[in-house]
Amino acid sequence: MSLRIICLGNTTLDKVWPVPELPAGSGKFRASDYFELGGGMAANxxxxxxxxxxxxxYWGRAGDDAAGISMQNEMAGYGVDVTQFRLFAxxxxxxxxxxxxxDGERNIVNFRGANLPDDPAWLPLEQVAKAHAVLADIRWVEGAAAVFAAARQAGIPTVLDGEIATDAAYATVLPHTDHALFSEPGLRAFAGRDSLDNDTRRRAALKKARDLGCKVAAVTRGAKGxxxxxxxxxxxxxxFDVDVVDTTGAGDVFHGAYACALxxxxxxxDAMRFASAVAALKCTRHGGRAGIPNRSEVQTFLTNRSQ
Ligand SMILES: Nc1ncnc2c1ncn2[C@@H]1O[C@H](COP(=O)(O)OP(=O)(O)OP(=O)(O)O)[C@@H](O)[C@H]1O
Ligand SMILES: [Mg+2]
Structure with missing residues (x-):
């Protein structure tokens, strides 16, 4: 039986311009290459x-523009079902x-998109009961709340990628969430604190998420585990201690792997260990998506690491 995982939320297109060094001030600069790559938490x-x-x-929204089409095609190329990846006129x-x-330094300018409809009424929620796990990020709050509510009703585990968001967004989504896995900046934003510099504070912040109904509340801390x-x-x-070359998308990949394990x-x-291994292996390779290991690579890695 195949493992059905639904991921709902953010998709974005990165237009990447490699240069010898970051431009200083205004002017015209020459890039040594150019490429476009899909990104976004739930999409990755x-x-x-x-x-x-x-x-x-992948269930999500983009415009009916060149970027939307490019993201859809790329994801389909990775074997993702994009039937519910809608491009809106x-x-x-x-x-x-x-x-x-x-040297890896970068300047990023993001446009969050425009006129993407918030109403999730078009989502085929009856399909949720056939999934084995459902993941959402916190960028499309109405969509996440709708798909998580349907999953809870059907007894399907839900996983939230808790990145930085407003109090209102968390208050809407967390009561429907089983597993809230925050990044460090995401947990700080949720806890309303500038710093969470010891385990007592981290524990208090995680308890706040559990008080809203989550069974498991976690914070990922990069190389600190x-x-x-x-x-x-x-x-x-x-x-896992690995030779890191590129951590792009490590958190997104961690969440996808965790949902699979659940x-x-x-x-x-077991799911935390498996997802940590998948994310660590990704960090040993370039690219947010191109660097993601397959199942047998993860199994070999885990077997070697348990000896
Ligand atoms: N340098 C690293 N070495 C080994 N494992 C790593 C490293 N960075 C990340 N990981 C693994 O990936 C998990 C998620 O990473 P991280 O906490 O950086 O996510 P994040 O803050 O959401 O970042 P992003 O979403 O930008 O990738 C970590 O808990 C860890 O298991
Ligand atoms: Mg993240």
Whole structure:
């Protein structure tokens, strides 16, 4: 039986301009190359799930412009089901211009898109009951709340990518969320604190998410690994020690892999370890999507690391 994972939320097109060094001031500059790459939290998570062998669907919105078509085609090329990736007439896609220097320094300018309809009434929520796990990011709040509510009713686990958002966005989505996995900036924003510099503070912030109804609240901390709070207390999963070349999309890939592991019925501890391995392997390769490992690469990595 195939593993069906639905990922709903953000998709964006990165237009990347490599240059020898970052331009100083205004002027005209020459790039040594140019390429376009799809990104966005839920969109990358869907690609990760597909790379891991899942029947992954991306549900989301873009404009009926060149960027929207390009993102749809790229995702389909990775084997993601884009039937519910809708391009809306009169809307405009989210795009970023990224000027990246040889030393890795970058300037990013993002346009979040325009006129993307918030009303999720078009989503085929009856399909949620056939999924094994549902993931959403916090950029399309109405969509996330709708798909999570349907999943909860059907007993399907829900995973939130908790990036920076408003209090109102969290208040809407967290009561429907089973597994709230925050980035550090996302947890700080949710907790309303400038810093969460020790485990007592991190635990208090995670407890705030659990008080809203989440079973598991976690914070991912890059190379420092992650912490999660559940009924049994605070737990930790260290990051795998790897030769890092590019951390782009590590968090997105982590979330996609975690949803896959949950969908397979694994324990939370097992899912955290599996997702950490997938994200760490991605960090050893260039590209947010091109660097995502497949299932057998992850299995070999985990077998070697458990000896
Ligand atoms: N340098 C690294 N080495 C090993 N594992 C890493 C590294 N960076 C990230 N990871 C793994 O990926 C997980 C998620 O990364 P991180 O906490 O940086 O996500 P994020 O803040 O959401 O970032 P983004 O969404 O921008 O990729 C970490 O908990 C860890 O397991
Ligand atoms: Mg992230």
């Amino acid at each position: 998570a869907a690609v990760a799930a597909a790379r891991l062998g899942a029947d992954a669907a 009169g809307a405009r896609s989210s795009v970023s211009s990224i000027v990246v220097a040889r 992650l912490l999660w709070l559940d009924d049994h207390g605070l737990h930790r999963q260290p990051a 969908g397979e019925g694994r324990s939370v501890a």
